[in-house]
Amino acid sequence: MLKLPLLFIAILISAAISTVSVFYINKNYEKIKYQEPPLIINTEKGQLQAFVGNQSNEKIDNTKNNKNKNENEQIKKEQTIKNLKSSDTKSENQNNSQITQHNKKLSEKILQNKTVIDTSNNKELKEPQFCKINKDIVPPRTKIIFNEINWAGSKNSAYDEWIELKNVALNFQDVSIKGWQIISEKGNIKIIIDKDAIIKPLKFYLIVSDKSNLDGDFKFKGNIRNEGDSLYLFDENCKLQDSIIMEGGWFYGDNNEKLTMERTKSLEWKNSKVEGGTPNFENSVYLEIEEEQKNNENNQEQNNTQNNSNQQSNAQENSEDGQEYKKLLIVEIQIKDETNSDHDFVKIFNPSEKKINLDGINLVKKSSTGKTYSIKSFGENDFINPKEYIVWKNSDFESLPANYQTTQTLSENNSIAIIKKDKGEIIDSVCWGEGENQFKEGDCLPNPYSKLERKKQNNEFIDTQNNLNDFTYDQQSPNNQNSENQQQKNQNQQEQQDQNNNQTYNYLDVVFSEIAWAGTKASSYDEWIELFNNTQTDIDLSGWKIKGEVKGEIKLEINLQGTIKSGDYFLLERTDDNTISNIQADLIFTGNLLNSGMNIRLLDPQNNIIDELSFENGWPAGDNDKKLSMERKNLKISALPDNFQSFNGNFVINPEPLDAKNNKILGTPKHENSK
Secondary structure (H helix, E strand, O other): OOHHHHHHHHHHHHHHHHHHHHHHHHHHHHHHOOOOOOEEEEOOOOEEEEEEOOEEHHHHHHHHHHHHHHHHHHHHHOHHHHHHHHHHHHHHHHHHHHHHHHHHHHHHHHHHOOEEEEOOOOEEEEOOOOOOOOOOOOOOOOOEEEEEEEOOOOOOOOOOOEEEEEEOOOOOOOEEOOOOEEEEOOOOOEEEOOOOOEEOOOOEEEEEEOOOOOOOOEEEOOOOOOOOOOEEEEOOOOOEEEEEOOOOOOOOOEOOOOEOEEEOOOOOEEEOOOOOOOOOOOOHHHHHHHHHHHHHHHHHHHHOOOOOOHHHHHHHHOOOOOOHHHHOEEEEEEOOOOOOOOOOEEEEEOOOOOOEEOOOEEEEEEOOOOOEEEEEEOOOOOEEOOOOEEEEEEOOOOOOOOOEEEOOOOOOOOEEEEEEHHHOEEEEEEEEOOOOOOOOOOOOEOOOOOEEEEOEEOOEEOOOOOHHHHEEEOOOOOOHHHHHHHHHHHHHHHHHHHHHHHOOOOOOOEEEEEEEOOOOOOOOOOOEEEEEEOOOOOEEOOOOEEEEEEOOEEEEEEEOOOEEOOOOEEEEEEOOOOOOOOOOOOEEEOOOOOOOOEEEEEEOOOOOEEEEEEEOOOOOOOEOOOOEOEEEOOOOOOOOHHHEEEOOOOOOOOOOOEOOOOOEOOOOOOOOOOO
């Protein structure tokens, strides 16, 4: 009888121990189930493993199995603990459900988490960080550019989309684009060049859709929207290098004809001339120009007349056979003067017998550290006449007349060069001091105090292709007397400038009296503008500006200087003083007057509008075919369309004004307009 109570007591103690064990496991699980687990991915095996604290799921399962085994032994020992066991089973089921739910959450988190551990090489794999778009930043476009975009696909497949990049680096060096990004504003395209990729000078890199069977240098996911999208090109440091800003549809390209959108040498966009474009090859718009040049040369040989188009003449002047541009010479350089270290200029001379089109030619410099910078990039409308000069200056050098000005500067230990960009060819170069990796032509000159000048022999510039032989340089400052005179001159100029800036001008004090927007018979590029002073006093035009706009975009900007006398005219000629060959220009300007029309404003130094022509929808007078100028009838009233007429010849000027080819100018430059 004593064994039965003892057995019963033993059973109760065993049941109590089992209950405490379950309670202990539940409590321990409560402690660990909310710990954040490290997430592990084995990229070699393609498996996901989730760990909870320091105990794996396998360990938890073993605990469960051992517990079940103990419970089975308990059942065998005594049926009387059935209720207790039932309670334990219920608790255990709840525990298993919690573990299963937790593992499900782990799996979901593995799929959502941005950072995981790659157990194949113990590296963290992070989501790519994409560059941020800022539409206000203007890209430099001096290394790599978007060269051609095929957004329409091909007739074989709409997926045959691609983006072509081109190396246009001014220093003609290889450019690595590893780590560069292309991002679209709509988010369809996010490309990172994640492999070694180098683009040779003036060569291409083709990025093709991964859905296309076309060969390319790199594949991208996503698609280029047919409706248009803005594209941004960033370097490995997220500095913007190029962009295509789209407010509506694509500028060019054709979905029906499957034409691509190609860039011209002046970085404008055009339709490709061939179906499917020219992937990894020079753009078809270039090829068309070359073919046109050849045709023009043939026509000129056959006709041997002066009736060819201006474009034909320009093509012949800049033809590959002549290559007159190779004769351009740098003849004078100034890196400072007595008053200002930024009073810099470069003078270039054309020693040939032909007018040279400067399209594709750049004036560049290398700093003392060997970095290359563009001073001036010339375009298709820039020319230099035979035996004449063009001058570039720093924009702070206001007192110096010049054809071109930019904010670039020159200093000690620099070098400069004239470069034919598309051929990677140095036409002429000069170096001074001891800068790194200088442009050279023989030996570098010592640092001058101020100026370098090319020597002459028999009234011709010397060019032995050695700087030390070809140039003279000043080693010391001019004498004190000259310096004092210069300082007094500058002071007088500043006083005059201050007086001019404080002067008040009225509407129509100075007006646009005549505009030859169509050019001349010699060249459509030979445009000219005439101003007239309606007041009784001379007016200093320093600080005045002419601005030309189309739909709010600046197309022309001219900084005026010089004096327009009372009741007299002021003549501006484009590019050079040969536009009207027998009348001297008061100012040379760059840029062009659009044949389709412009809004043009004349602004005083306080930015007040003194005269305004609102003709962006078309000029009210003048003739492009006959090259007639547009004349103002009444100089005292506003620029309404009916206040203008085309030159009608009813006015005799003696001698007759002539163009660059001695044709009669069909206008009245610096004279009263025709009646």
